[in-house]
Amino acid sequence: MPLQPSVLPDPSAERYDPALLTDRPASVGALFRDRVRRTPDRIAFRYPTTDADGVDTWHDVTWSQADRRVRRLAAGLVALGIGPEQRVAIASGTRYEWALADLAVMRSGGATTTVYPTTMPEDVAYILTDSESVAVFAENAAQLAKLEGIRDAVPALRTVVVLDGDVASAADPGWVVTLDDLEARGAELLETDPGVVDARIDGARPDQLATLIYTSGTTGRPKGVRLLHRTWTYQAAACQAMGTLGEDDLQYLWLPLAHVFGKQLLTINLQLGFATAIDGRIDRIVPNLAVVQPTFMGAAPRIFEKAHAAITMAIAAEGGVKQRMFDWAVAVGGQVADVMEHGRRPSPLLAARHRVADALVLRTVRARFGGRIRFFISGSAALNPDVARFFGAVGMPVAEGYGLTESSSAAFVNRLEAWQTGSVGWQIAGLEVRIADDGEILLRGEGIMDGYHNNPEATAEAVDADGWFHTGDIGELDERRFLRITDRKKDLFKTSGGKYVAPSAIESSFKGICPYVSQLVVHGDQRNFVSALVTLDPDAIGAWAAAHGMAGRPYAEVVTSPEVRDLVQGYVDELNGTLNRWETIKRFTILDHDLTVEAGELTPSLKLKRKVVAERFADVLDAHYT
Template sequence: MVAGAATTTIYPTTIADDVAFILTDSQTKVVFAEDAEQVAKLRGIHDQLPGVSKVVTFDAEAADGGDDWVISLDALEELGRTGLQRDPGLIDARIDAITPDRLATIIYTSGTTGRPKGVRLLHSTWTYQAATITAIGILDEDDLQYLWLPLAHVFGKVLLTSPLQIGFATAIDGRIDKIVDNLAVVKPTFMGAAPRIFEKAYGRITMMVAEEGGIKAKLFGWAEGVGREVSDLRAEGKDPSGLLARKYALADKLVMSKIRDRFGGRIRFFISGSAALNQDVARWFDAMGMQIAEGYGLTESSAAAFVNRTAAYRYGTVGWPVPGTEARIADDGEVLLRGDGIMDGYHNNPDATAESIDADGWFHTGDIGQLDDRGFLTITDRKKDLFKTSGGKYVAPSAIESTFKGLCPYVSQFLVHGADRNFVSALVTLDPDAIQGWADANGLGGRSYSEIVTSPQARELVQGYVDQLNAGLNRWETIKKFTILDADLTVESGELTPSLKLKRKVVTERHKDALDAHYAEA
């Protein structure tokens, strides 16, 4: 970007066909490829990439392909030295030529509903995001960030941009299975994450406590109750006093501080984005002394458009608009945004741009929401995900899915289905780590994951949580039937995006037979 080039990013898990589309659509000239696996993917589609003049790989051995199309990082540095010898003022000239209205980044959407679209973000977009995060005042130069989010994702990108403005350090490791271990080593003061990370941590800790039982479980339950009382006070801008303050100090010493130690012991707050966060999960973390500041944004809004502040927040909402962003709710409930963070448009796709940004500059997000009396935004669901049953009743699947994840500590994924059907059903997957511990304690130790989750005992377990869910739903929203899948949904299988969002269309099509079976008798 400093060299004056625009960048685009591709996930390592992206299939070759989509790689070819993105590189061609973005008119990419140079590709940086991590290793031999990615180089092989590119060589396999070489004839579809006439515009790509060079591939630079970080693995020197992968560059040994008998041609100069793939070169090593060392070779690139040598080209740079040669260029500077020829033109010593080259770097300054490139920097001086960069203006706020120059294209900086094209980020391709995750493609949960079809072929990804390239979102054009200018240099001014990133400086705006960095400035507005600074203005919110929740981070300073003494913070230490732990970053696991994919760097091809807009949330990860903005969390790399902000340190340049504010001055704090960042530790990076993209391996999701190493997050908890790394937190104890890095000891960060904050971390951004998708809700699945918080759901998994919450489920694991509460389940371990329940399995221990006895005095420890009672002590944990008491401390959690005290923490929630204090959390509710803080949400109103008040501090505990008197007996509650003394109880909180004791609960913090005996329980909460030990929970925080699992996350490194220095967490001031988390930031949650990418999907809806369950309120119960958020309240639990806040009760433990680790507030989750839930926010909202899209690739098209360069990440943050709304965010709860650490000193001003409401559970279940995504907070207030960030400075410089306007928001309003359309007549049909759609959230509209306008401001310096909004994209320049979709690359090579003027029709899609015209559909998304109206003549007055309002970006139509595709999300349904409402603003309360204090300006806090609540997102109800994706406009495209809302469905009607055959009885004409609207159902918001994301809200139901999020609620279930807060109830059941063993769940991994929960997909609600029922468009044009006479009742609502669901697909369920169980978390491999959590369910193994349950299996050991319930006579299923030594069984495979598939055997455990398809057992009558597992079905009875899930049915109990579905009954709890249904007790809080309208009659037409209740889950009448469900199927527990014999394998979890993963990024590698193409059923989750790299930021752990459910690819609803993919999952629905892949498990069509299971869903149709729910309605066969009806």
């Protein structure tokens, strides 16, 4: 798949209609209504249903069909007594009904509180209480049971709407309704007051609260980030200004919709009108891509790391001519991608070699991802540059971006016509950026949060008197204003010898070197050397074990074996060869289990909870220094 050369010299060369940023709908509800009016018969969403044999069937929903259902659900919320800016929580995984529920809240004038389905009951109680949520969309019986267990701790909560299933399991059926029940109540209200939903949309203001997203809390109690309607309409307009996406695109969306990245991707299709296929099952991503054949997808770096490792290890297992041909083709694709990145076109000879490489190898790799991917978007954590180069080489460039919940997701992103591997690209239209004296990235603009809910002290710490949001990330802008993230300010540590170490950069590098790794946790604050915890990907190391006489042995036995220790040591030695002396990993321990979201060691967006891990494995880490 041919790339376009990077030709723009700096962000000021971007061309977009300024009216995109100034002439915006007042609210997300108005944005959705406008989209329905413009393209009522185009596909808006695709979603799967699974039969008893586990076979998926995909269903298409047009914008007008989605509108009819959302309108009834919004009216149902009005019938429940939901008023302007009143919070309605959604405790569910990523699914089509999440989108319906959120759009219904937007059109009713309410505000959505997002809740990860994996959140522990005590944290759910805190979020619902702090947000003053009066209703909750609960995904299933398990989420309903969680809410029933904390009901006494959340006195403001009046109603639970179950997305999947009935209310038979409810201890108090009068407290619970199904999604169909809510829709029926809305249909009844619309018969007597057909303009009730439009009246709510017309009454919504740009500065009205739209969403409360609680930071996933890599440290401490989560904070509720207040995002207004103008925040989301700005994000949608700024993404359109890039000119990368259009109505004919098809998005595959699996990211947690409780996370700001997923929520943003669910909002920009209202502006641009492309279709979105929704399925949050992580184990179905690759199979679904082959069926859905999307043109783009957003993901966390771990997804790209796993896919890269699976492909390269499968080829390595083949060996011989097949591996040599694969390596040659990827090398040729990499040369073309590098030329394009520097604003040039490949020579006729290189272009001819690339056509052969594409026909023999690269096209086959793309077919595993559906064959129509124009690009991926990577966010939420640093992507290893070698992994990014691999995908660029096979013709599926990864547009790495940067943003935070507090910046309503996107702040910087690489463009297909202007990208730089290892950077997070240019700032989006309308966003101001400064680099503080200590290297911290400061942001200002309409995408910045309204503050932390019920937490003025934290807000004052994060946003200064001039409106600059202090991100807590360290970075630098090059001469073309591409931003490179160095590390999280709070994650930087100093060894006892006085040397600073950026752990996430080392961790990202290792994931590009070792195809078996799942997590590397670098440690060494005030220690005399750097050490690490290592976890291995169960699928990858399982394949290795089967090829090395350990088939069928338990994961814990395999990863703690001397053979695997030697395997990992080789990759650590390779990593150390790229590091400064004080950064090198002198000792490491391979844990007998992987880190997980369910255990509270990773956030739902797959970011490491560094403090939690350090505290949980303090004895293991301390043993490195005894």
